[in-house]
Amino acid sequence: MPEFRTLKKGDIGVAKALWEEAFPEDAGEFSDWYFQNRFCPAQCYGLFAGETLLSMGQVAQDALFVNGKTMPANFIRGVATAKAFEGRGYASLLLGKVLEELALHGQEISILKTFIHPFYRRLGYEVYSCRSVQEVAAAQNGDAVCARYQSIEEISELKLEQILDCYRAYLRGKSGYLWRSKSYFRQMLQEALDVGGGILLAVGEPVKGYCIAYPQNETLFAEEMVASCKEQIQAFERVAREMRLSFSYLSFEPGGEPDAMARAVCAKRLLEQTVCQGGARIRVVDDIIKENEGTWQIEAEGKKIFVKKVLGEPDICLTAGELSVLCLGGCLQKELPEKVERLWRRTQTGIFEQY
DSSP: OOEEEEOOGGGHHHHHHHHHHHOGGGTTHHHHHHHHHTOOGGGEEEEEETTEEEEEEEEEOOEEEETTEEEEOOEEEEEEEOGGGTTSSHHHHHHHHHHHHHHHTTOOEEEEEOSOHHHHHTTTOEEOOEEEEEEEOOOOOOSOOEEEESSGGGSOHHHHHHHHHHHHHHTTTEESSBOOOHHHHHHHHHIIIIITOOEEEEETTTTOEEEEEEEETTEEEEEEEEOSSHHHHHHHHHHHHHTTOEEEEEEOOTTSEEOEEEEESSHHHHHHHHOOSOEEEEEEEOSSOGGGOEEEEEEEETTEEEEEEEOSOOSEEEEHHHHHHHHTTOOOSSOOOHHHHTTSOOOEEOOOOOO
16 A cells, blocks of 8 residues: 655656656746746645655645635645556545545545546545636727736736735635635746746726736737726726737636536535525535535524534535535536535635646
């Protein structure tokens, strides 16, 4: 049986080599920057056979914004298995042990971004947001002033605070996004602009809207756009046109392609943190975290939420992933009993981070 443990400083070299083998497009400048500035061995778990790193995955505990509250996101990132050991179930074994470790520490939820949703659904995750690309038609000239930045060094502390304020205002009434600190945002912009070759466009003084965009073929594509009105989006499009590019942006409206996924880690704690009103019985099915298995009685009395295991017929049966989607304020592709529907407020869900 492989050894499961967190990585140490002495493992950074083999972790970087595995990353570059799994993600060859990152080899070179980005990989060098990432492992110098962002990689934290204490937040990375690995499976080892002696000194050989078979599989690894990072768990970032950045704050997750959930219906006006925050909790650790336990954001799974950079899952990779050495090519010589692929197809042996090591990634599944690794992530199962990671989830058990998170449960031991009482963590409520875990999220991730992926393009292989069936794999993570087998581990109990479920899709909580969808993504689509929206193209913007050419706009007439307007009055909105749009500043352009190509390096973090060009952005003052005051401007950074204004952009962060825009982002946090955007989160009102939403769920599933990361609640960013100023230092996190600065590092994120450094990665996007100075390492990734992107640009930051900011509208207004003080800033009222912004986007982080990348030239791709003949399009300026905004992987992150925070805009409060049509005029701001048109201002971004005009800058793209000045660059002889069209403009498009990432949207999280319902009906798009599957995007982010989540699953309950400690179902009881997640319910206690997210239920708003009413009462119901929910049976949770979880093949990995056995403490979640069973029927949970939920009762909301004012601001107090009571959750306990009971016997008897449930109102609905949910996987750990499906439960997390409802706790985030999202919707499932199944009909819910009215008493279950009433437990949570519905919100728009999404997340800009790609990993």
